[in-house]
Amino acid sequence: MTKGISLHIGLNSVDPQHYEGWSGPLNACEADANDMADLAGSQGFATEKLLTKKATRKAVLDGIADAAKSLKSGDFFFLTYSGHGGQTPDLNADEPDGQDETWCLYDGQLIDDELYSAWGAFASGVRILLLSDSCHSGSVSKAVHYAAMARSGPPPVYRAMPNEVALRVYQNHKDFYNPILEKRNLAETLGGVKASVLLISGCQDNQLSLDGTFNGPCLPER
Template identity: 50%
Template sequence: MAAKQTPAPAAAAAKPRGMSLHIGLNAVSADHYGGWSGELAACEFDALDMAAIAKSKGLKATIPLTKKGTRGNALAGIRAAAKSLKSGDLFFLSYSGHGGQVPDVTGEEADKQDETWCLFDGQLIDDELYHELSRFAGGVRILVLSDSCHSGTVTRAGPPAAPTGAPALLSQRPKLMPLAVALRTYRDHQAFYDKLQHDLAKVAGNAVDPDAALAQVAVSGRRTGLVKKFKPTAILISGCQDNQTSMDGEHNGAFTEQLLSVWNHGAFKRNYANFHAFIKSRMPATQTPNLFTLGSAGVFLAQRPFAL
């Protein structure tokens, strides 16, 4: 009589994987930005510190700094992660540098401006970022931390005034491309930025407007119904409100400095909602970090920050 065979054990569930991209720019190319190089002090430190957290949690990190912080490298890094990661995996994207704006030519922005990240050789428009994130597989968790200015208005609060006669310090610099530079940069490269927006509008069709989709999340867990077509789930924490500026520092940006303090080398044990609240409580009234989500982020918000 044949021996009774023991059923093979069920295959263990695949362990979630993680990838991260950390962009830090202490300057931009004056060739693209009309002679403005936008020197900052701490953005490379910010990127390196975010990468250190990522590596400590088992994520594979890519770190394009200043001259390597190009549009091509940023898009390639995001697209590589989108191609590789599956449901349950984590993509951690951080940016530290100037925020800017270009005129909206497709008509979806109420203030007629599209917000940007000022990469070394050109700006990355918010519509582009939203489109790239929407290409991730369903169930992928995306964490975006941005220590920059993202306001679409020109009436944002300015940086605190230095005492009369005091020298301008790097630590007093806002991470904001000056309006005159933004206008000059757009004028010099209008065909490039207009084509980007028109091409994205054709691809998006009737997709949800990214700024409408970035609905603020209350601690109560209120969800937005505006992002039904967004398959992954994303948490975005920005360094300030839309009418404020994120400030540079000597060793870290103001937002990143407080984030690292709250994280405390991994001693922080609470969830993302608490993480944002603790960072916010340490910041001055002139710079209040904001929390947004894309997709169904309730479960993600309840997790410990950076956990695979």
């Protein structure tokens, strides 16, 4: 019988002690995670939620690893993330734009290379669906800002760690991030992934996702 496991991550803030005083307040991300968990549960998935303070680097990686141990060919892993996204320098030369994308978890960023590496633990034939509603704080299109300014109501909140915060976080935590970013084995992991991985994201690497008053809409670059 096919088995389904889901993990739903939603952060309405991050720990300012790691993010150089920035707490990254958002409104809708926990609601997104709750709704995704309800949706998955209604389809028979065994669900787990990690909300804000519980959404640590270790908890997320452990949750993925636990799923990998439990699932076999034909089974399904559904992973959703709602929160801030960031970027760090690509030190293992696997990104054409020279930037690694990140999830801003409560106690530190999770590098996209680490996610890729985690897929390698899944058995051949496992189906992985990843839904990421977050921004990547690289270049910001003027079109996004002009479109937002044309709308009435309160100013928009984007799910992007500000560039100046991202730079301070990286500069002041190099001892933590550089060993991850420099790992060649993480850059080479994709060739060894046996499971099928499908990503649905809120936007592209150079675009932004909007926060919402309850659930989070996304405003991709036009």
